[in-house]
Amino acid sequence: LPSKPLPPRLVIPENDIIENFLKGSGPGGQKINKTSSAVQLKHIPTGIVIKCQDTRSRSQNRKVARRLLSEKIEELELGEGARTAVKAREKSKKKASGDKKRRRKYRALAGEKGEGK
Structure with a gap:
């Protein structure tokens, strides 16, 4: 929400x-x-x-x-105060947050592989 x-x-x-x-x-x-x-x-x-x-x-x-x-x-x-603009901003914030989380996850996985050698 x-x-x-x-x-x-x-x-x-x-x-x-x-x-x-x-x-x-x-x-x-x-x-x-x-x-x-x-x-x-x-x-x-x-x-x-x-x-x-x-x-x-x-x-x-x-x-x-x-x-x-x-x-x-x-x-x-x-x-910018319209419903569609507000919804678009919320959607882009969620997408950016998900992308950031995904990058962190793969960065951590790459770090683990480097240590295992």
């Missing part, structure tokens, strides 16, 4: 969003070519456009697209 609580998620008013359903592209065969399950959201005040076709379900794609749009807007408004 992060040391500090994350900032609350941004709630976007519905009248600030234009929502379109599109036919998807890429793998998926006839199903993806015939159904309009991809979602495109445009945030009117900022002009940010998000397209999502992660799943074959329109409702799941709507949820994912709205979350992505709120993250993008939050990054634009808050910069």
Whole structure:
């Protein structure tokens, strides 16, 4: 768990969003070519456009697209204080700590091999 609580998620008013359903592209065969399950959201005040076709379900794609749009807007408004930036910093700290531990471990193993000769 992060040391500090994350900032609350941004709630976007519905009248600030234009929502379109599109036919998807890429793998998926006839199903993806015939159904309009991809979602495109445009945030009117900022002009940010998000397209999502992660799943074959329109409702799941709507949820994912709205979350992505709120993250993008939050990054634009808050910069380093945004949820995604905070999560990225926490992740990079954990990775750096793990890398440091790994280097120490292999350095100690190399030292043991040198003494055994």
